[in-house]
Amino acid sequence: MLHVAEAARVSVATVSALINGTATVSPELSQRIEQAIRDIGYKRNAIARSLKMGTTRTIGLTVPHITNPFFTDVVSVIQQAFDRAGYAVMLCCTDEDLNTQDDQIRLLLDRMVDGLIVARVGDGAILKRIVDDAKVPVVLLDRVCEGVDTDTVVLDNQRAVFDAISYLIDLGHRRIGYISGSFDISPMHDRMTGYREALQAAGLPVENELVRFGNFHEVDGYNATMQLLSLHDRPSAIFSANNPMVIGTMKAIRDIGLSCPEDISVACFDDFPWSDVFQPQLTTVAQPVKAIGEQAANLLLDRLAGNRDAPPRKLALKGRLMIRNSCRPLGAPLGAIAQSVSA
Incomplete structure (x- = not known):
């Protein structure tokens, strides 16, 4: 800063005032200082300034x-x-x-x-x-x-999943598989609560065999889906609690020789750029x-x-349910449940 002051023929305090914005500097002096900075190639020492300013x-x-x-x-x-x-x-x-x-x-x-x-x-x-x-x-x-x-x-994860599961129930699904992430984080706990409450509101049992846990990755969704599809009475729909796991779900359905939504409906939490490019286009809960x-x-x-x-x-x-074509109706809709679907 001293070299800038000497080149601009001003005091170091004036240079500091302009650079740090701590005082008003006249247009004439500002122009001289800025020209000196360009000529010398001066760069502020961010670390030193941080120590001085406390930020x-x-x-x-x-x-x-x-x-x-x-x-x-x-x-x-x-x-x-x-x-x-x-x-x-x-x-x-x-x-x-x-x-x-x-x-x-x-x-x-x-x-x-x-x-x-x-x-x-x-x-x-x-x-x-x-x-x-x-x-x-x-x-x-x-x-x-x-x-x-x-x-x-x-x-509001609980409400978002409640609406999504209610939508599947409205389509006639009664056995809905659920793939959750770890309960170590609050969203997974709240999303599971939404799943259970939607089933209970429709008078459906909460069946532990229909719930599988992963660790948020594609491979977790794949393995969990394989377990659900190997059940003697497999689910007619699967909901994945995040988007990387749903990619694994779609791969598992393909590898086992089934088709979505003809054989099994799929929905997931989190919209993502290619969700409407998938075939079929995925029904998702979009976060704002x-x-x-x-x-x-x-x-x-x-x-x-x-x-x-x-x-x-x-x-x-609030989340938003993005209804696409990865879920198909199985029976008569339940009007009371349909009214709870988030627009």
């Missing part, structure tokens, strides 16, 4: 699966929101590993991020301790964490990805703007 204009973001289209899209929305606000985003992928998550959050805090957005994995005890000790605001994304007192943005990402960013930006003492806010957004 890095950087946000930490952790997600469990960057290859999952839902998280890919949410990350893109969050990135754009903070870019408009003048912040950089440091992204970490935990791959659903608790130790990795905790290490990454500590790393982000060591890098002096100004705030965190976390789609948490595993037990919340360590995350609670980290959040309680952190001196920066934290927003939880997609997944709640009991005991962590902070802003949260989620989907843009709203989820923007709300998470807005909550954190509000805290960063100084609103630190307001009570924690929890936003639960």
